[in-house]
Amino acid sequence: MAIKTFSSGEVLTAADTNTYLTNSGLVYVTSGSLSGATTNFQNCFTATYNNYRIVIESMGTSGTGDFYLRLLQGSSETQGATANNYWAYVGLLSNGTTANSAIASSSVFFLGAGYTGANTASGQCVIDISSPRLTQKTLANVQTASVVPGAYSTRNGMCAFDLTSSFDGFAIKSLSAVTLSGLVTVYGYRKV
Amino acid sequence: MTRKIYVYDHLTGESYERDMTPEENAQADLDEQEKKAVEE
Numbered sequence: 001m002a003i004k005t006f007s008s009g010e011v012l013t014a015a016d017t018n019t020y021l022t023n024s025g026l027v028y029v030t031s032g033s034l035s036g037a038t039t040n041f042q043n044c045f046t047a048t049y050n051n052y053r054i055v056i057e058s059m060g061t062s063g064t065g066d067f068y069l070r071l072l073q074g075s076s077e078t079q080g081a082t083a084n085n086y087w088a089y090v091g092l093l094s095n096g097t098t099a100n101s102a103i104a105s106s107s108v109f110f111l112g113a114g115y116t117g118a119n120t121a122s123g124q125c126v127i128d129i130s131s132p133r134l135t136q137k138t139l140a141n142v143q144t145a146s147v148v149p150g151a152y153s154t155r156n157g158m159c160a161f162d163l164t165s166s167f168d169g170f171a172i173k174s175l176s177a178v179t180l181s182g183l184v185t186v187y188g189y190r191k192v
Numbered sequence: 193m194t195r196k197i198y199v200y201d202h203l204t205g206e207s208y209e210r211d212m213t214p215e216e217n218a219q220a221d222l223d224e225q226e227k228k229a230v231e232e
Contacts, residue, residue: 032207035198038220043203066227075199081219107226169202175227 023190026053031185034172041186042075042169045133049188052129056172056182059113059123059146065178067111067125067144071132071161072169079165081107089142089157099153108175112144112155120181122147132167195220 004016029052030044045052059067071080085106091099101110113123123146132138138161146153161167174180195212212220 030200030202032198032200035209036196038195038212039198040200042199042201044200046202077216077219081222103230106230107223171197173223175223 025190026187027190029186029188031183034180034182034184036179037174037177038171039173039180039184040072040075040169040171041184042072044170044186045168047133048191050131050134050191051189052132053187053189054125054127054129054170055185055187056111056123056125056127057185058121058182059125060120060181061115061118061174062179062181063118064116065174065176065180066114067123067180068108068173068175069111069127069159070108070171070173071138071165071167072171073165073167074169077171079163080161080167080170082163083107084162085109085159086162087142087157087159089155091153091155091157093148094152095150097151099148099155101155101157108173109140109142109159109161111159111172112142112157113146113153114148115146116149119147123182132170135164135166137162137164138167 070077073079083105085108087110088102089112093099111125125144127140127142129140140159142157144155196209197212198209200207
């Protein structure tokens, strides 16, 4: 439902403009560039929103490596690293080769992008994560586009954390010495 | 070897690089083992 409906010739005030900025559907929360093998985005899941969109653009690696996400409690990854993470992806390469990926137990969310050798600005990932801060299971829909040798790759699927833990942040990791590059932006879905 | 973590803290507005704690380093060792196991 619209916050307010204007008529022709009516003045749009600063107060109205601020109201629209505050109450837009998808609200900017934070952003930051990836650095090294692990970058923490701490305290970005708050009581203000239940659902979040995380966009990673210009994805790249210093060598052969993958993009992973681990849920955080403060700066701690202890709970998120338990073997209660799952993922399932339908994948396809631009040459027609199937590139599905699934796992029955892991300590991380795989984000669907695996790189061979060094790559610069060669991928994009959109993660819609529901209720990470609530004491219920945390599930995410993930869409990723990236490159593999000789082709482009897409994976669409889900990641899940199977315990009713509350998380207030996340880490983007390579799980190796390979360093990651890219820009991460976090948005919150406005609650009604 | 002490690994590094880059941190963006939305609560404080700070961004900084720090050394991993011993616990985080131990987890990173486990992560590397898990990654190798998945790849094999």
